[in-house]
Amino acid sequence: xxxxxxxxxxxxxxxxxxxxxxxxxxxxxxxxxxxxxxxxxxxxxxxxxxxxxxxxxxxxxxxxxxxxxxxxxxxxxxxxxxxxxxxxxxxxxxxxxxxxxxxxxxxxxxxxxx
Amino acid sequence: xxxxxxxxxxxxxxxxxxxxxxxxxxxxxxxxxxxxxxxxxxxxxxxxxxxxxxxxxxxxxxxxxxxxxxxxxxxxxxxxxxxxxxxxxxxxxxxxxxxxxxxxxxxxxxxxxxx
Numbered sequence: 703x704x705x706x707x708x709x710x711x712x713x714x715x716x717x718x719x720x721x722x723x724x725x726x727x728x729x730x731x732x733x734x735x736x737x738x739x740x741x742x743x744x745x746x747x748x749x750x751x752x753x754x755x756x757x758x759x760x761x762x763x764x765x766x767x768x769x770x771x772x773x774x775x776x777x778x779x780x781x782x783x784x785x786x787x788x789x790x791x792x793x794x795x796x797x798x799x800x801x802x803x804x805x806x807x808x809x810x811x812x813x814x815x816x
Numbered sequence: 817x818x819x820x821x822x823x824x825x826x827x828x829x830x831x832x833x834x835x836x837x838x839x840x841x842x843x844x845x846x847x848x849x850x851x852x853x854x855x856x857x858x859x860x861x862x863x864x865x866x867x868x869x870x871x872x873x874x875x876x877x878x879x880x881x882x883x884x885x886x887x888x889x890x891x892x893x894x895x896x897x898x899x900x901x902x903x904x905x906x907x908x909x910x911x912x913x914x915x916x917x918x919x920x921x922x923x924x925x926x927x928x929x930x931x
Contacts, residue, residue, distance in 0.1 A: 734918060745822075745909055746860075746922040753918065792859060796920070803850070804911075804920055808859045 704729050706795050708807035715783050716815045723778040723810050725793030735776040736794040736804070737767055746792065752776065763787070788814045819843055820912050822923035829900055830931055837895045837926045839910030845890035846912035850920065851883075854907045866893045900930040 707726045715721055727733060734753050738746040750761025757769040767778045776793060793807040819842040829835050839849055847868045852860040864885050865873045872885035882904075884896040893912075897904055907927050911920040 736919070738922070743907075743925070743927070745820075745924040746911075748919065748921065751919060803862065803865060806859045811857075 704795065704805045706793050706805050706807040708791075708793055708810050710810045711808070712811045712813070714813040714815060717785050718782050721778075721780045721783045721787070721812070723791050723793075723812070725776045725778065725807060726774050727776065727793070727795045727805075728774065729795050729805075733795045735767075735769060736796070737761065737765070737776075737778045738792045738794060739763075740790045740792065740809075742789075749778070749791075783812075783814055785814045785816060788812055818914050818917070818919075818921045820910065820921045820923040822908075822910055822926050824926060825924060826927040826929075828929045828931065831901055832899055834896055834898045835900055835928060837897075837908055837910075837928075839893045839895070839912070839923050841891045841912040841914075841921070844912070844914050844916075846893075847890060847915060848913040849887060849893040850911045850913070851885060851893070851895050852909045852911070854909060854925075856907075860909060863895075897928065900928070902930045904928065905930045 705728045709724050736751045737749040740746050749765050750759050752759045752769045760766050765780050769776050791810045794804045796804040821840045823838045849866040851863045854860050862875050863878045866885045866887040868887045874880045887893040907925050909925040911922045
């Protein structure tokens with residue numbers, strides 16, 4: 703069965719510190735992997751995606767993520783967090799075979815301390 | 817590019833009335849759109865997959881007669897919450913699949929409050 707796990711419900715980091723948000727997935731086919739960010743009361747904004755090729759993908763706002771097939775992981779990273787990065791982050795997995803239906807993780811809430 | 821809009825952004829209605837929410841892909845055509853529901857501080861729950869020109873596919877546990885979905889054109893899908901009740905109050909988010917990029921782009925969401 704398809705599933706996405708984000709082990710950390712809530713993370714607090716200091717501004718300027720590095721960040722890593724974890725995402726593990728279980729998927730029967732070759733996955734397409736995504737990270738989205740959601741500010742309070744807003745929709746979801748795509749940060750980055752992985753379909754194939756280079757396993758380290760760069761996204762917007764200085765974020766990157768690394769696909770590790772052996773670990774079924776797609777962790778999101780940022781070397782230096784800004785206060786504006788405080789938001790909810792969702793990892794999602796999907797594939798063409800399922801009509802591009804997405805399965806979302808439960809989200810990680812990020813708090814940034816000045 | 818790849819902008820999705822929703823209208824209205826928020827709506828308050830009385831119990832028993834019906835509410836229609838529109839989802840539009842503004843600069844691309846979307847043969848497939850998705851409707852999600854999100855409870856406070858929770859993840860998105862897929863309600864249904866909407867394919868242009870055909871009936872929507874509903875997820876298990878979602879009442880198709882209560883949540884009517886119409887995808888009449890390649891840029892518009894609508895979700896109608898019929899005979900709304902307070903327990904239907906939620907944040908409803910749509911997304912549209914961009915065929916050339918195989919990526920879903922999300923609307924800003926609609927906050928529904930049923931009194």
